[in-house]
Amino acid sequence: MTTMTMVKALNAGLRRVLEDQPKSLVMGEDVGRLGGVFRVTDGLQKDFGADRIIDTPLAESGIIGTAIGLAMRGYRPICEIQFDGFVYPAFDQLVSQLAKIPNRSGGRVRLPVVVRIPYGGGIGAIEHHSESPEAYFAHTAGLKVVTCSNPADAYWMIQQAAAGDDPVIFFEPKRRYQAKGEVATDAPERDLFASRVVREGTTATLIAYGPTVDVAANAAAAAAEEGLDLEVVDLRALSPIDWEPLFASVRKTGRAVVVHEAPGNVGIGAEVAARLTEECFYSLEAPVARVTGYDVPYPASRLEDDYLPNLDRVLDAVDRSLEY
């Protein structure tokens, strides 16, 4: 066991990928000499060379489009999009090309491309640096969409993403980048693109992912002081979602609250609520509640504490569920 930040865990995970898989590449804006604006790729160019840790021109569509071509040539690119709000110029290459080419080809072309995207708010950033665009990609078949909530998952999930043959959109919660956690670097391999019960409980199920797993866990800890026994589930995979652990949890507790930073409208929480209603209807004691960002553009940073789901809003939703 080693204690490290999520940034260090991602760096260590990428390092292992680069050591084990000679065809893997890291490419993006400032990932080489600078080590990335968040330092996730710090030192990699020094150790693996500028041919494998590639500083690219400043054009997101170009990053994804050329990564597709490199993958067609047998390479395994791991791309970095510098910030969530900068991914949109690459939208066609992600949803119409990367996601669909393997399917169009009848499975003859595989595109093992990982796209890392630091996402979410809570760091006091200027606009376009705090967004949560995961639903756009989860809506597109052919992409795997995952997100890590702690350093151990970050370390192993980036390796799993790089080892597979599918395109993976890998969302990294930037406000958790510097949070430390224990990482067992010799842990056995297992499927991490799967829902995980973070905390067991019986009163209600909090369903979260990425940056809101910590929010939900803190809410559950606070609720425990009031005698409420909340279960917390980390989705980790946003598409395809690993449903069974969710269904099992909600059948046990009868109540569910979904928590995410992205706007609620047509978000991941909406899909979760719909599926829970379809699959756990007779177990539900109350409608599935959602605690999300509001359906407005991400606000100026001085307002983000009011926009983002927090402990109080989560507990308020739990109270409403219990009082239903």
Add this chain to the structure above:
Amino acid sequence: MGDQQRPARKTAKNRPKPASTNEPEFVQLLTPEGRRVNHPDYDLTLTDEEYRGLYRDLVVTRELDAQGTALQRQGQLGLWPSLLGQEAAQVGSGRALRPQDTVFPAYRELGVQWCRDIDLISSFALFRGTDLGGRDVAADRFNMYAIVIASQTLHAAGYAMGVAMDGAVGGDDGEAVVVYHGDGATSEGDFNEALVWAGVFNAPLVLFCQNNQYAISETNARQFRLPPYRRAEGFGVPGVLVDGNDVLATYAVTSAALDRARRGEGPSLVEAYTYRMQPHTTSDDATRYRDEAELDFWRAKDPIVRYRKWLTAEGLADEAYFAGVDTEAGELVRELRARVMALTDPEVTEMFDNVYAQTPPCIAAQRAEALDFQASLDEAAIEGSELR
């Protein structure tokens, strides 16, 4: 810019708008009248057999393409994007390729596909709607058609970067990559990003622009003020304008560009100045935006007529040869037609396959659901027939 003088350079005259009836200064080795002319930078010498082969390629390409239009008209294809008029651009560049080279097509490159000796059926299956145009691209070194304009230029640039990273360039045996696109594509961001990438990474890429004068209804005047071959130079990528209706010139110019790429000297752009004689696709009505006079102007520049004149004048081929090619093309068309008609609808389950490397449970469940639903319809149909 004051007294800063740009060095004098020879460039084509500005294109007239609308679609041109003036000829720009381009590389030409065979005039529309079938007269062989010399160019200071480009020449081509082939064997007699190869010269005759180009004629066969041109005619077969035209006939197979015409069959695409016919099949669409007969309801056998959903859509067909004809290449009529662009045969020389495709055959000249296609025959310039070597076996180790890789092609990224747009969606009108039947002639290039023919020259690569690849089964053409996948392109017809795409437009018939029986599959999505999938093919063994690694074996063919010819990628799937790209429908989103210019998207393939970045794939080609990335692939070419990989070729260079593999050390597969340098010397005459190196690999080159060619990407086909049109004049409309030059307005897309992806095309310009591809030029940036290919340039800064010195990728062995040839961007082959078939400037057929139209992006559906819009002429060059709506796509650029400076023609693509000159814009390339702004990216540090050499550009050359070639008569796209001259099979010898497109062959010579593309060969030079490919050789430059395979030697590791980097990317270049070839702009083949040609004309789309048919509407954009079978769904388009070109009479709304161009007239017969313009078509007549370009008919006089037909790539096959001029080449046949030259072959005849040189004594390289005679009427018997031409008749033989026509017969062979007819047989190929009949064979293709039969195969297209035999393409049957896929099983409903096929849409669920190959979304991911391993089918996840949620898609497997939907696949089962679709099958169950279909079975229930079949049962209902049986019950219904029993009632009657």
